[in-house]
Amino acid sequence: MDLRIDTVVDDNRDKKLVFLVVGGDCRQNFLAKKLAGAGHEVYAVGLSKEQDIGRAMRLSRLDSILKVPDVVVLPLIASENGVDVTAPFYDKAISLSLVAEICTSDTLVVGGHITKAIDAIFKEKNIPTADYFIREELxxxxxxxxxxxxxxxxxxxxxxxxxxxxxxxxxxxxxxxxxxxxxxxxxxxxxxxxxxxxxxxxxxxxxxxxxxxxxxxxxxxxxxxxxxxxxxxxxxxxxxxxxxxxxxxxxxxxxxxxxxxxxxxxxxxxxxxALSLPPKRTVCEIYVIGATSGGFAAECPEGAFSCPPAAGKPCRPTVLSEQCILEYINVLVKVDFQHRLTAYNIPSVAIVCRYTQTFNIIFHAS
CATH class of the missing domain: 3.40.50.720 (NAD(P)-binding Rossmann-like Domain)
Structure with missing residues (x-):
């Protein structure tokens, strides 16, 4: 974990590297675009689809990359749970173990807040890691x-x-x-x-x-x-x-x-x-029908939204279409991506609805 990124850059200053940029927010999009613009071969997975990545190549799955990356760039924060890469704009979990599988001992894995648990996953395959957030200037x-x-x-x-x-x-x-x-x-x-x-x-x-x-x-x-x-x-x-x-x-x-x-x-x-500012935490707005005393339930044109409510708990839908429009709205639930959005099985990032009364509910990671 003490390997400095400067060493890799200096040793390969005239070489075009293969980068894999995984997860994170718009900062990762900017990085992928900048690296590709500098002439490197850049692959990206789990990034926001709304942000441009220039000449970098988007991958639908992590294991679809055909080359062994020289450098893997994980986000800041690299992982919320020590198991999966932080990827708020991706609808599937990206396990750190899977990242390790596509690397070799010649690959450098960099990220922010790389814990001992994260480092151990890569150390099993003798893959070096570097935490870029220990740099004082950053x-x-x-x-x-x-x-x-x-x-x-x-x-x-x-x-x-x-x-x-x-x-x-x-x-x-x-x-x-x-x-x-x-x-x-x-x-x-x-x-x-x-x-x-x-x-x-x-x-x-x-x-x-x-x-x-x-x-x-x-x-x-x-x-x-x-x-x-x-x-x-x-x-x-x-x-x-x-x-x-x-x-x-x-x-x-x-x-x-x-x-x-x-x-x-x-x-x-x-x-x-406000965990991991900047930027402001990405929020998925889920609109549901119901009364606080009776739990939450909702109806949509596709019948895609339902859940058995638990006392005092917010709705936990199993399926939700991205353009689901509800007819009658009483409660607005804001689900924070950074706090285990995937735990609620909500793939949507934008739901357009009418509402008359709102409540902000912030889910906190356990």
Whole structure:
């Protein structure tokens, strides 16, 4: 896992390589297009069909590639579950084991957040891996679109302007610094909550208000927008009960996150786990008919949508056509691709429907 990508690039600077780009979001599309434009032979599977990939060749299946790739590029995050490649725009699971099967020990597999479990899958075949997200320059540059994504989420999910809103940023690492700067630049009144005295001092010198995170429970009720960047249980029951009911909580932390989502939901708080920004998490909008007390059911022209509802659980359709139009809509369920869309067996990415009442339900990975 310590192999640097620079070594491969430098050793093959004048050689045209065979790349396989697997899964991910629009960033992978851009990469495939750029690599192909540079003259490399590029194959792609599991990418968005709506985004151009230039001269790269799309594969319908991973095992249909006819050449052994020199480099396999996995997304950021490489895998959500340690078993399958993160591929929100693909209707089938792409197992990491299958990726390993088409590689040899001469193939380099790169991706973001390559865990020990992921590395072990490739190590069985002596396939080297490299985590490109350990590079400091990439981490720092990635903070900028992450902050922009957080601002977009805030703008789309609050009933007021971010300008003059009271924004609390929890933590003061790389992401928090970018978020604080951007929110202040659009006129938010930014406060930073952190543990280290040095971070608090730096925040104050940059023009933010600041307080020790130990005072969170007594101060959190003052804020309209709360942005957590700490991947630990920061917003627990003791803290959440003091949050203003109209506040928006945006969790930017990586797994396991910093919010007790179950307790927050019970309080009726609006919480968005903006995992893997940028970009804004891809959302599939599923429109269903039914009442909350009786579970969910739906009817469509093709009769493709049905499920036995479980108490307190959202609908789990088995089949859903992409252009399914429902006649009467009462509930809108938003299913997050990044949180196991495939677990709900929903292949669709765009459903066009009328609706009269909406509820946002965010599924969280177990």
């Amino acid at each position: 981490i720092l540059k990635n903070c900028i679109p992450t902050a922009e994504g957080a601002l977009m989420v805030a703008m789309e999910n609050t009933g007021r302007t971010v300008f003059k809103s009271r924004a609390l940023v929890i933590g003061f690492g790389r992401v928090a610094k970018s978020v604080s700067k951007l929110f202040m630049s659009v006129g938010a009144r930014v406060t930073v909550a952190a543990r280290k005295s040095a971070d608090l001092a730096l925040a104050q010198t940059l023009g933010y208000d600041a307080f020790d995170i130990s005072k969170l429970s007594t101060k959190i009720s003052d804020y309209d927008i709360i942005l957590n960047t700490v991947p630990a249980s920061v917003l627990n029951e003791g803290i959440l009960k003091n949050v203003d009911s109209s506040a928006l909580i945006i969790d930017l932390a990586s797994k396991p996150g910093g919010v007790d989502f179950g307790y927050a939901s019970g309080l009726g708080l609006k919480v968005i786990w």
